[in-house]
Amino acid sequence: MNFNEAKNKFVQTWGALGSQWGINKTMAQIHAFLMVSSEPISMEEIMQELQISRGNASMNLRALMDWGIVYKEFKQGERREFFTAEKDLDELATKIARERSKREIKPALKVLKEVSSIDDTSSVEAKHFVDQTKKLYDFVAKADTMIDKVTEYKDNWLTKLIVKMMG
Amino acid sequence: MNFNEAKNKFVQTWGALGSQWGINKTMAQIHAFLMVSSEPISMEEIMQELQISRGNASMNLRALMDWGIVYKEFKQGERREFFTAEKDLDELATKIARERSKREIKPALKVLKEVSSIDDTSSVEAKHFVDQTKKLYDFVAKADTMIDKVTEYKDNWLTKLIVKMMG
DNA sequence: ATAAACTTTCAATAATATTTGAAAGTTTAA
């Protein structure tokens, strides 16, 4: 396998993986491509490399920037915008974890709190419902706290966590 | 909010959340419904409650059983099959984590190993690619090891992990 | 101010994923 084949395979695989995690394919591919590029890349080049339209490139770059994992760069004397990806993996994982916590876990917790607060003990069914959703609330809240704690370390959190666990 | 509204809201929310995590809406809804049901439920009742077709119910129940988080039950003197969900949350999280590791992380690692093994140091671009994909391999491998370790505890692993981290 | 060089937006279109429902398959009871 040569460099270009490898790069292509990486971008494709990352894109497919993205879909399985609720991230759209192009978004994941752009991120993959930028992550293995040593230089900032123009929109034109992204379109070219991934064979996508200008609109598609623009929208997905915007989404990646909203997630805080792709940055705009300006080059000396160049009018065009260039893009780079966050390449530090601890930082990348931290940003993704925090963002998903904010966008998905916190709203879910709100609903869990709400539905587990109904005041109905009139049936076994209702009692089970309250009990189970309360447990779920506690579990998810704990997981969310965990994410906060873990991403707080910033540097090398994954390694540090593993070291802790071995002890 | 009464019991039925709460139950409905929970099922809907869980379904929407599922989509964001690459799980189809109906599959997540069935799981949610079973999780808050105190009794085993027949396919008929699932179809009724979620307003879905027989085929849809059948396929998604099958998928949930493949994941090992929904079980078939047989009732005394009943011909029909009944279903229950894994209700222990540690067990549930463990099964999901293990299954995703097997289905997604391990194949991704294989590709990362493959593409990071190209023998090309002829350009800065190629060197960066190899370097970055190697780092990614290490990171993902570490995360996967972490999942193995963490789910090994079985009981109360999330709590135990948090306790460790506080120390 | 103007025009060139670029980016963003969004309605239309295409691609993908899910759902249906009827036919085929299976199991059980008699």
Next chain:
DNA sequence: TTAAACTTTCAAATATTATTGAAAGTTTAT
């Protein structure tokens, strides 16, 4: 056996999501 009661399968239909591309918008240099 057979037929009733159930489940599974899968091609077709539907719904959802992503993508295109051209028009509108923005910025910069002169």
